[in-house]
Amino acid sequence: MKLHPQEIEARFRRHAVRVTRQRTAIYAALAETTSHPSADDLYQMVKRQQPMMSRNTVYYTLSVLRDAGLVREVNVGHDMARYDGNVSMHHHLICLGCGQIMDVMDDDLNRLQLSSGQARGFDVLGHRVEFHGYCVSCRQARRDVPSRRG
Ligand code: ZN
Ligand code: MN
Numbered sequence: 001m002k003l004h005p006q007e008i009e010a011r012f013r014r015h016a017v018r019v020t021r022q023r024t025a026i027y028a029a030l031a032e033t034t035s036h037p038s039a040d041d042l043y044q045m046v047k048r049q050q051p052m053m054s055r056n057t058v059y060y061t062l063s064v065l066r067d068a069g070l071v072r073e074v075n076v077g078h079d080m081a082r083y084d085g086n087v088s089m090h091h092h093l094i095c096l097g098c099g100q101i102m103d104v105m106d107d108d109l110n111r112l113q114l115s116s117g118q119a120r121g122f123d124v125l126g127h128r129v130e131f132h133g134y135c136v137s138c139r140q141a142r143r144d145v146p147s148r149r150g
Contacts, residue, residue, distance in 0.1 A: 003031050015068040025050050026061045030071060030085035036092075036101040038080045074101060091129040097138030104131065 008027055012019045029045045030037070037045065043058040062083055065071040072084040076094055082101060091104040109129050114122075134142065 001032060003028055011070060015070050017064060017068045017070065022050060022053055022057055023061050023064070025053070026058055027065060027070065027085065030065075030083055033085070034103060036074055036082040036084050038082050040080070042083065076101070089126065091131070093131045093133070093135075095135040095138055096132055097134050097141070100135055102135075104129070 005024060005028075008024050008031075009019050012023070012027075017023070025046050026042065029042060033045075035041070039059050039062055040055070042062070043053070043055050046053055046058065062071060066073055066083075069087065070085075072087050074082045074084050074092060076082055076099060084101075086103070089110050091106065091109050093102040093104055095101075112127055112129070114124060
């Protein structure tokens, strides 16, 4: 979703994040995509409009935005973190083949509750559900691999 710079500044202020042009550009790029990019992907995306941007600035800004609660880290369970500009409650479909991450919006999943026994005294503030498997094109590619048998 395209965000107005004034809206971004308002969000930064609400989360006590100092506003800079580079931070605004990084946050805007992340908020406008649903691709859940890695820090490196994001660097490639932002560098087009901000040629002076360094990779370190992107990494550092992501940690600032994450700590402030403006950005969510999605851990795919291996190698590098992926980032999500959508911090509203939602869940993910994760492809084990190509690594793509798709949003799952589902009220039933949002309403998941632990029994008090399972919560073990935790004051549970939220939860995230990840579905792991193979996307349509990875399933296709796996079917097309010629069998070595026979
Ligand atoms: Zn895939
Ligand atoms: Mn997401």
